[in-house]
Amino acid sequence: MNAAQLSSYERDGFLVLPDFLSAADCDALQARAAELVAGFDPGPTRTIFSTVDHGHARDRYFLESGGDIRFFFEEEAPDQLNKIGHALHDLDPVFGRFSRQPALAALAREIGMVQPLLLQSMYIFKHPGIGGEVGWHQDATYLHTTPVSVTGFWIALDDADRENGCLIALPGAHGGPLRKRFRRSGDAMVTEELDATPWPAVEPVPIEVRRGSLVVLHGLLPxxxxxxxxxxxxxxxxxxxxxxxxxxxxxxxxxxxxxxIRGFT
Known part of the structure; x- marks a missing residue:
């Protein structure tokens, strides 16, 4: 990143880096995801992923997916996949090579991470006509450190716009507090309210990007x-x-x- 891009990220809480991936890189990740899906046998039980009722959070298949490659289905279409997660970067060679490339390591350092660790990876499908809505949230709600350090690298493998469900953000709102924590409490998962401050009254910005773009997301950005x-x-x-x-x-x-949890080496 140059100085202007870093300043933009610090001001807005997100940054778009166009053409971060080549078309060939996008093709390779999509092809590998298709291979993983072709080799997956869902069996009789399917875990539905929903950001509305968090029903998946009661399922051991989801809760034990941090160190595995697992498959989650759409709420509106239980025969279609919502995503694959959450250790593709560690357990799959194709995703692993991409995830630990020097350009990503350099980007992590440039935004101020001292010891960047790759915690979670997801391949998200957003199928035509059924790709599920994701409600307003802060990533630090789900992946919490003290102090807050979680950062998202979101890579568009297709063009993303308002018609097909691109990201939407509240620019500058990462300067506010963490509102909620989604955490373990004994054998259950609970959502704890930390701060009742409403989202700031700023105009939501659609982050419309072309295929191959990378979006950096601050962990407190709604x-x-x-x-x-x-x-x-x-x-x-x-x-x-x-x-x-x-x-x-x-x-x-x-x-x-x-x-x-490992870093880039």
């Missing part, structure tokens, strides 16, 4: 996406990073039982 009601797909690959200098709580939903 953002969302609408349902995909278009005839076009809106695939994306997302990495969430935390700083190893911060403390990652044992009450976070995502825990690693079998192997540690």
């Amino acid at each position: 953002h969302a996406s609408s349902a995909n009601r278009s005839s076009r797909p809106r695939h994306a690959y997302t990495l969430h990073l935390i700083d190893g200098c911060a403390s990652y709580g044992l009450d976070n939903w995502l825990q690693r039982a079998d192997f540690p």
